[in-house]
Amino acid sequence: MNYRGPKRVRIDHKPMPEIMHPQDAIVRVTRSCICGSDLHLYNGNVPDTRVGMTFGHEFTGVVEEIGSEVQKLKVGDHVLVPFNIACGKCAFCKQELYGNCHESNSQATAVGGIFGYSHTAGGYDGGQAEYVRVPYADVGPTVIPEGMDPDDAVMLTDVVPTGYQAAEMGGIQKGDTVVVFGAGPVGIMAAKCAWLFGAGRVIVFDQLEYRLEFVKNYAQCEAYNFREIDDVVVFVKKTTDWMGADVCIDAVGAEAAGNAMQTITGRKTLLQAGSATALHWAINAVKKGGIVSIVGIYGPTDNLVPIGNLVNKGITIRANQASVKRLLPRLIEHVQSGVLNPKALITHRIPLEEVSDGYRIFSAKLDNCIKPVLIPPSARI
Amino acid sequence: MENKPVDYNLIKGWGIDADPKNDPTYPMKHRTNEEQKGYTWDRPTQQPINIEVLHSNERPNVTAVFGTSTPPSGLSGMIRRYAFQYSENSYGHWLPLLLADRVNVVEGIVDDFINGKVPNILAEKGYKAEWKHNRTGLLQKAAIVGAISTVAFLLLRKKN
Numbered sequence: 001m002n003y004r005g006p007k008r009v010r011i012d013h014k015p016m017p018e019i020m021h022p023q024d025a026i027v028r029v030t031r032s033c034i035c036g037s038d039l040h041l042y043n044g045n046v047p048d049t050r051v052g053m054t055f056g057h058e059f060t061g062v063v064e065e066i067g068s069e070v071q072k073l074k075v076g077d078h079v080l081v082p083f084n085i086a087c088g089k090c091a092f093c094k095q096e097l098y099g100n101c102h103e104s105n106s107q108a109t110a111v112g113g114i115f116g117y118s119h120t121a122g123g124y125d126g127g128q129a130e131y132v133r134v135p136y137a138d139v140g141p142t143v144i145p146e147g148m149d150p151d152d153a154v155m156l157t158d159v160v161p162t163g164y165q166a167a168e169m170g171g172i173q174k175g176d177t178v179v180v181f182g183a184g185p186v187g188i189m190a191a192k193c194a195w196l197f198g199a200g201r202v203i204v205f206d207q208l209e210y211r212l213e214f215v216k217n218y219a220q221c222e223a224y225n226f227r228e229i230d231d232v233v234v235f236v237k238k239t240t241d242w243m244g245a246d247v248c249i250d251a252v253g254a255e256a257a258g259n260a261m262q263t264i265t266g267r268k269t270l271l272q273a274g275s276a277t278a279l280h281w282a283i284n285a286v287k288k289g290g291i292v293s294i295v296g297i298y299g300p301t302d303n304l305v306p307i308g309n310l311v312n313k314g315i316t317i318r319a320n321q322a323s324v325k326r327l328l329p330r331l332i333e334h335v336q337s338g339v340l341n342p343k344a345l346i347t348h349r350i351p352l353e354e355v356s357d358g359y360r361i362f363s364a365k366l367d368n369c370i371k372p373v374l375i376p377p378s379a380r381i
Numbered sequence: 382m383e384n385k386p387v388d389y390n391l392i393k394g395w396g397i398d399a400d401p402k403n404d405p406t407y408p409m410k411h412r413t414n415e416e417q418k419g420y421t422w423d424r425p426t427q428q429p430i431n432i433e434v435l436h437s438n439e440r441p442n443v444t445a446v447f448g449t450s451t452p453p454s455g456l457s458g459m460i461r462r463y464a465f466q467y468s469e470n471s472y473g474h475w476l477p478l479l480l481a482d483r484v485n486v487v488e489g490i491v492d493d494f495i496n497g498k499v500p501n502i503l504a505e506k507g508y509k510a511e512w513k514h515n516r517t518g519l520l521q522k523a524a525i526v527g528a529i530s531t532v533a534f535l536l537l538r539k540k541n
């Protein structure tokens with residue numbers, strides 16, 4: 001996959017990736033998803049997204065070659081690769097903040113290294129390709145457990161941990177009302193996981209009927225179309241006996257719809273770092289003393305959100321890139337025991353060669369798409 | 382103004398109400414407070430720096446590993462180098478980078494032509510999928526663009 005400019009991606013031949021560091025591995029990709037996060041790049045909203053880059057931070061693959069310092073991973077291992085590139089040695093990795101590593105991204109200190117995610121996240125070519133270079137191969141990559149479907153495995157590289165961490169950061173107490181903004185893969189997973197932490201009520205908002213229908217069944221929750229509601233915040237207040245939700249989760253991020261001013265300043269003119277509509281709603285819909293958990297991604301400059309209300313209501317904000325490696329052991333258990341069934345989110349299986357159409361389908365939400373997975377030729381036989 | 386380091390052990394009441402369990406980052410962070418010691422950890426081996434890697438001026442060095450996807454080049458590369466003189470805290474960093482991204486798109490098209498390749502922009506934009514799954518939407522869009530161009534054309538012609 002080769003990025004050529006906003007909304008323009010195609011397949012090109014590139015040289016085989018090489019071992020560049022003794023802890024590198026070269027992985028032959030077997031599955032690679034397109035993510036809501038890729039849309040920020042695809043739309044040209046992330047600074048330092050260079051023409052010629054390969055995207056893709058959610059992938060599984062077979063180890064083809066390893067560097068001299070790699071000890072745990074072996075050639076031939078089928079691995080799932082967390083989207084964060086983490087060294088395992090820095091002060092942040094040691095505190096299990098694997099999404100905030102200090103030895104994987106030279107270009108910015110505010111974000112750790114991420115595969116295929118612009119030079120602002122380290123300048124690594126990603127996994128929407130046949131082969132990919134995987135640094136710190138002994139830290140992140142995890143051998144796919146015996147019997148696990150690769151479709152489930154690829155969802156463990158980002159969507160499942162991100163949804164789970166969104167709920168975890170909500171500090172959900174038994175009986176809490178949890179509102180999730182966004183019924184994309186991440187929001188769907190967050191709604192599902194909110195129950196695991198003891199939520200008493202889970203309410204999801206989106207504008208796409210087919211996704212609302214899906215999340216209602218998949219996460220056994222309430223789902224509402226914000227286009228049909230006059231004022232989302234008043235709606236949440238009313239349905240919580242005028243208290244507000246205990247926890248609000250922003251699973252939308254910079255491409256949010258629903259407020260013309262935010263859309264124009266955040267998405268059309270880039271006067272702010274993405275449209276902050278969902279976060280705005282989350283802050284105003286949570287109760288006094290409540291918690292807002294943010295996993296939706298925004299750009300590196302500023303956003304228009306009601307900070308004054310945050311202070312006056314005594315809200316706690318918790319946010320991060322998911323720390324995939326920290327959560328994997330527990331989440332693998334959940335998948336194996338059937339508590340979570342992530343592959344059910346995959347609606348489209350697209351040959352890697354058709355990546356341009358894949359991006360179009362996911363970004364324009366065509367053909368009732370929830371999660372597309374790209375499959376390279378070598379993994380189709 | 383000169384500032385001397387403060388010895389907090391001499392401050393009356395220092396730390397008497399400290400409560401390590403009151404940690405809003407729990408359970409996302411297994412607190413060790415190692416970062417209080419500064420940039421002191423045993424670093425991984427350094428990846429040889431044999432391409433141009435721009436690094437944020439909020440850190441002292443290039444990280445132990447780095448991506449080699451697309452080193453800065455051409456006019457966009459010059460703009461990017463300029464941007465990296467400014468910190469992540471500054472518009473002087475991000476706005477030039479966005480500008481460089483746009484310049485880079487034009488460079489990409491020029492490169493394609495130099496390499497004897499005519500970029501098929503409609504295919505790159507996935508219009509095949511749009512045609513298959515959203516034909517009415519696409520036709521509507523085309524009709525609107527067509528109508529606007531016709532009106533603009535007529536207006537311009539009238540002026541002349």
Ligand SMILES: NC(=O)c1ccc[n+]([C@@H]2O[C@H](COP(=O)([O-])OP(=O)(O)OC[C@H]3O[C@@H](n4cnc5c(N)ncnc54)[C@H](O)[C@@H]3O)[C@@H](O)[C@H]2O)c1
Pocket residue numbers: 035036037038039158159162181182183184185186187205206207208211226251252253254255256257258277278294295296297298320321322370
């Ligand atoms: N923090 C992390 O580690 C992490 C990891 C993965 C993804 N993300 C981010 O999570 C977000 C969601 O990812 P995704 O893959 O589910 O994307 P997606 O684009 O499939 O889903 C976003 C959904 O939000 C809906 N939406 C738009 N405006 C809304 C609003 N105002 N209120 C409610 N819903 C609204 C859209 O209709 C869409 O269904 C993205 O911002 C992505 O970058 C973060």
Ligand SMILES: [Zn+2]
Pocket residue numbers: 035036037038057058083158159
């Ligand atoms: Zn992702």
Ligand SMILES: [Zn+2]
Pocket residue numbers: 086087088089090091092093094100101102103
């Ligand atoms: Zn680290």
